[in-house]
Amino acid sequence: MAPPPNRRPGFSRRAQYGLFISYVVAVGGALVGACLLLLSTFNPPAFAAVRGFFSEIVTPIASGLDWTRRGVSGIPGGIASYFGVRSENAALRAQVERDRALVDQARAITNENRRLRAMLRLRDRTAEPVVAARLVYSSASSTRRFAVLNAGSWQGVRTGMPVRGPNGLIGRVVEVSPNTARVLLILDPESIVPVRRVRDGLPAIAAGRGDGLLEIRSASAAQAQFEAGDAFVTSGVGGVFPPNIAVGRVSRRARDLAEAAPLASPDTLDFALVQQMFLPEAGQVRAPEAAPR
Known part of the structure; x- marks a missing residue:
């Protein structure tokens, strides 16, 4: 048999405790808010001290949550950067190999030029x-x-x-x-x-x-x-x-x-x-x- 749609929480002690705690939290939050409002109106220095106290407590938590959020949101970018760096690294390696071949060719030409100059006994001159x-x-x-x-x-x-x-x-x-x-x-x-x-x-x-x-x-x-x-x-x-x-x-x-x-x-x-x-x-x-x- 299906339970009635409008059941009161009196049948469960756990439900009664949960409802009571929620009421207490709501009333306590309202009282704290009213106290802070009165404190900010009639005693701003004291409210500034209270605000600084809560800021000291909340700031590390907020920083940790922000660091976590940035780390999670940066995962796709990090993966893309990883593959981009790998492709760029491969391109740079290929460029280095090509430049190495050109450098070797230039060195060979320089050595050949030096050898031919020695054979022809050419004399270089520097304009002082x-x-x-x-x-x-x-x-x-x-x-x-x-x-x-x-x-x-x-x-x-x-x-x-x-x-x-x-x-x-x-x-x-x-x-x-x-x-x-x-x-x-x-x-x-x-x-x-x-x-x-x-x-x-x-x-x-x-x-x-x-x-x-x-x-x-x-x-x-x-x-x-x-x-x-x-x-x-x-x-x-x-x-x-x-x-x-x-x-x-x-x-x-x-x-x-x-x-x-x-x-x-x-x-x-x-x-x-x-x-x-x-x-x-x-x-x-x-x-x-x-x-x-």
Whole structure:
């Protein structure tokens, strides 16, 4: 027989105790809430102390629950990160193996180059610095581009010596006095610098335009394609400029003749470094004719 739907808890002592405890808890909570409300209204400092006491008790529990919640919610992300790190680690290992092969190839080429140089008895030369001098003047308003250094023959400066800054080549010395030197900038239309492209060694000629930019011309018979961002450095051909000094970077794509921006601007430099000619016995550098008045 099914029990009646509206049964009173009097038949079970456990149900009676549970109902009594719930009533006591509800009444006690209401009394505590009323006391706290009165305390916060009439005695705020005492309420602040009570609130701080309960905060000290509740804060560790809340922190533990928050740590647990974050740990549980971070499990899927951790699993995804684990597999992501494994795939990235595999990709990096493959990249390291490819780079190792390139490094081994470069080492083999270097050793072969050293051996061939020893067989041919080639003699390398390093362009030693002569003096570091201040750029006291540079022409920027005319088509002829010169600069003046506050160092001359008394400091060891000679005609034809290259002048460079921290970012690249500036020019070469064309006139020398006891304490000053006149520098023909690579931006001058009379300046010609043998260069090569960094990415493939393409030989070219960098000539000044007189307007703060350079022209890069291909030195080979075949048509050359210049891409934006191509960097050019000195090639060492001619024996004046040491190799591997930064000269300019191509501004936009072109064929055979490209516009380039110099990497070293004399207008923004305070000091410059005068170096020895790469191969002084290769030839003498003749100073350009004076500009017309």
